[in-house]
Structure formats: structure tokens, C-alpha cells
Amino acid sequence: MNITPATAEQEAMVESFRKYLHAEVRPVAHAYKDRLIPRGTVLELTQAIADFGLPGGAIAEEHGGLGLPWVTQAMLYEELARTSADLALVVMINLLAAPALLSARPEVRDRYLPGLIAGKSIACFGASEPGVGSNVADIRTRARRAGDHFIISGEKTWITNGSYSDFLICTARTGEQELSHILIDREEHGYEAHNIDKIGFSSQSTAQIFINDARVPVGNVIGEQGMALRHTLIMFERARAHVGLTSVAIMREALAASIEYATQREQFGKKLAAHQLIAAKLAEMATHVDASRLLCYRALALIDAGVRCDVESSMAKWYATEMAVKVCRDAVQLHGGNGITRSFNLESYLRNAIIMPIPDGTTEIQKLIISRGLTGVGAFV
Numbered sequence: 001m002n003i004t005p006a007t008a009e010q011e012a013m014v015e016s017f018r019k020y021l022h023a024e025v026r027p028v029a030h031a032y033k034d035r036l037i038p039r040g041t042v043l044e045l046t047q048a049i050a051d052f053g054l055p056g057g058a059i060a061e062e063h064g065g066l067g068l069p070w071v072t073q074a075m076l077y078e079e080l081a082r083t084s085a086d087l088a089l090v091v092m093i094n095l096l097a098a099p100a101l102l103s104a105r106p107e108v109r110d111r112y113l114p115g116l117i118a119g120k121s122i123a124c125f126g127a128s129e130p131g132v133g134s135n136v137a138d139i140r141t142r143a144r145r146a147g148d149h150f151i152i153s154g155e156k157t158w159i160t161n162g163s164y165s166d167f168l169i170c171t172a173r174t175g176e177q178e179l180s181h182i183l184i185d186r187e188e189h190g191y192e193a194h195n196i197d198k199i200g201f202s203s204q205s206t207a208q209i210f211i212n213d214a215r216v217p218v219g220n221v222i223g224e225q226g227m228a229l230r231h232t233l234i235m236f237e238r239a240r241a242h243v244g245l246t247s248v249a250i251m252r253e254a255l256a257a258s259i260e261y262a263t264q265r266e267q268f269g270k271k272l273a274a275h276q277l278i279a280a281k282l283a284e285m286a287t288h289v290d291a292s293r294l295l296c297y298r299a300l301a302l303i304d305a306g307v308r309c310d311v312e313s314s315m316a317k318w319y320a321t322e323m324a325v326k327v328c329r330d331a332v333q334l335h336g337g338n339g340i341t342r343s344f345n346l347e348s349y350l351r352n353a354i355i356m357p358i359p360d361g362t363t364e365i366q367k368l369i370i371s372r373g374l375t376g377v378g379a380f381v
């Protein structure tokens with residue numbers, strides 16, 4: 001499995017992307033700290049980032065992508081998340097939507113995929129509803145068949161990219177026992193999005209979505225009708241590795257700041273790093289970062305190998321996201337009073353980190369999946 005070290009080609013790609021990110025994305029991330037980046041600015045950035053291979057890196061060249069392994073694409077993603085975790089989430093949804101569109105009808109794929117890969121449009125996924133979170137099978141949004149169309153009504157919540165989005169891949173009930181993914185075009189079929197105020201990731205959109213009798217052609221079903229839960233499981237493998245990597249990126253920034261601080265600040269006549277309890281804390285933080293990172297890249301390497309990896313991606317997700325909370329909290333502690341001020345970024349890393357154990361299946365749900373993989377016994381209900 002090609003996890004680390006990176007090849008010379010991967011390093012060169014990441015290095016040139018890093019230079020662009022430092023010059024162009026870092027200033028925007030700084031200017032919009034804790035403020036929603038406007039859609040126009042997001043689109044300018046996603047179009048520039050598309051040239052480096054996000055979100056179409058892992059899409060085959062015949063479909064307009066670069067045909068890269070998921071691992072290579074993820075290295076670029078991790079670098080983006082280190083610069084702006086907010087913008088990374090926008091791109092993450094697009095890079096998950098791109099392969100989903102490959103299983104749409106050719107006319108739907110050809111209409112939406114090129115713009116997405118070019119960073120000119122923004123996708124969102126709508127599964128969660130006000131009464132439906134961990135138990136996706138309970139979804140109430142209805143898609144009623146009317147001739148060649150579905151009439152779709154329902155309310156979605158916590159939708160990443162919701163207010164930025166051009167289209168929604170909506171999980172809707174197409175029969176009593178049947179859930180399907182249906183692409184709803186915001187302009188053509190209509191839905192409303194209202195942003196939700198959050199404690200972190202405040203520069204990107206998480207929204208409620210209201211769908212009111214949207215009339216959508218039956219040809220907009222993504223994948224097979226009635227197979228939404230199966231498609232979601234495959235999508236979750238990729239999503240969980242990327243949510244894990246987002247947390248890795250946040251941790252890496254918190255660790256780097258902590259190393260710098262511990263080697264500069266002095267107390268009791270010596271550097272903080274020369275105090276054994278601080279040295280141990282740094283060692284533990286670094287080990288948590290590397291262990292999390294390796295779990296994420298293991299899951300991605302399995303995806304590249306075409307091996308199902310729901311257990312491995314669940315391990316990566318719960319471990320990396322929970323370790324990020326711990327590492328960022330340790331980083332705040334290591335900075336003492338400075339750690340809680342807005343002049344340092346630690347408070348913002350911690351506010352972002354604390355969000356990540358929730359989306360794409362909470363920590364509790366990941367552990368249930370892993371345990372089911374180990375024992376064959378489900379413990380969900």
C-alpha cells in the first residue's frame with residue numbers, strides 16, 4: 001500500500017499547490033475568519049484550485065478528470081485543509097459528488113460533471129432532516145411519481161454547501177421501503193437554502209434546505225432507483241477518510257504552532273520544550289497526528305485498490321476527529337492564556353475540531369460499524 005513516503009511526483013504536485021495556497025487562499029481565509037466567504041469568492045477559488053486537480057483528480061481522464069489515485073488527490077486535499085479547512089469542506093463535497101455523477105444517466109452526467117470538475121459549480125448532498133440524523137433509513141422527504149417526473153417535498157438540514165450550491169443530490173423516499181438519490185437543480189427545479197450559525201467552520205455554508213413540490217425528471221435519479229442506502233455506504237467510505245484528513249490538517253497546524261511556541265517561550269528559566277511534561281505532551285500530539293494520518297491514507301489506499309473499507313474508513317474517521325479535539329485542546333493548554341485569545345489561531349482550531357466528530361456519522365456510529373465488522377453482530381438498536 002502506497003501510504004508514505006510520497007513519491008517525487010506527488011511531492012512536486014503538493015509543493016506547487018502549497019505555493020498557490022499560500023499566495024492566494026491564505027489571505028482570503030484570514031480575511032474571512034468567522035465570516036461566511038461569499039459564493040462569488042468561493043467560485044473564484046474553486047476554479048483556480050481545479051487546475052491543481054481538485055475536485056476532479058480521481059476522475060478518469062475520459063470523463064474530464066486527471067485519473068489520479070485517491071491517495072494523491074487526498075494529499076492535495078490535506079494541503080488545502082491546512083490552509084483553509086472551510087474551503088476544503090466546500091471542495092470535499094464536490095470531490096464526493098463527482099464520482100456520484102458518474103453513475104447518473106449520460107445526459108445528466110454530461111450536464112453537471114464538467115462544471116463541477118472545473119470548479120464552476122457547487123454540489124451538496126441532502127440526507128439529514130430535522131428528525132433524521134444517525135438513522136438515515138428514516139428519511140421522510142418524499143418523491144411522488146407523476147408521469148415522467150417526481151414531485152419532491154421535504155426539509156433537509158446541516159447541508160454542507162447548502163447556500164452555495166447549484167444542485168442537491170437529495171436522498172428521498174421513492175416508495176414505502178425505497179430510498180433514492182435524485183439530483184435537484186436549484187435554478188431549474190428550485191429549493192431554498194438558509195444558512196445555520198455554527199461555533200466553527202463559520203466561513204463556509206452549512207444550511208437548512210426547503211424543497212417544496214420540486215418537479216424533477218425521473219432521469220435525474222443518480223445510480224439505480226431504490227439503491228440510495230447502498231450508494232451512501234460507498235460514498236461514506238470516501239467521505240469519512242476526507243473528514244478524517246480535514247481533522248489531521250487542523251491538528252498539524254495546531255501542532256506546528258505548539259512546537260514554535262514551546263521552543264520560544266521560557267518559564268522557570270528555560271524553554272517550555274525543555275520541561276518534561278511539555279515534551280511528553282508534544283510527543284503525544286505528534287503521535288496522534290501520525291496515527292490519524294496513517295489510518296486515513298490506509299482507507300484511501302484501499303479505495304484505490306478497489307477494496308471495500310467501511311471498517312477502515314470508520315476507524316480513520318472516529319480516531320482522527322476525536323484526536324483532533326484532544327490535540328487542539330492540548331495546543332490551547334500549551335499556549336497558556338495566549339491559547340484562548342483571538343490573536344492566536346488555537347481557539348479557532350479547537351472550535352473547528354469539535355465539529356468534525358459529528359458529520360458523516362458520529363463517533364458513536366463509527367464504533368458501531370467497526371464493532372459490527374468485528375463480530376457480525378449489529379448493535380444499532
Ligand SMILES: Cc1cc2nc3c(=O)[nH]c(=O)nc-3n(C[C@H](O)[C@H](O)[C@H](O)COP(=O)(O)OP(=O)(O)OC[C@H]3O[C@@H](n4cnc5c(N)ncnc54)[C@H](O)[C@@H]3O)c2cc1C
Nearest residue numbers: 125126127128133134158159160358359360361362364380
Ligand atoms: C458540520 C456538519 C456538516 C454536515 N453536513 C451534512 C451534509 O452535507 N449532508 C447531510 O445530509 N448531513 C450533514 N450533516 C448531518 C450529520 O450527518 C448529522 O448531524 C449526523 O449524522 C448526526 O445526526 P444528528 O445531528 O441528528 O444527531 P442524532 O442522530 O440525533 O444523535 C445524537 C447523539 O446520539 C448518538 N446516537 C444516535 N444513535 C445512536 C445509537 N444507535 N447508539 C449510540 N449513540 C447514538 C449520536 O452519536 C449523537 O451523539 C452535517 C452535520 C454537521 C455538524
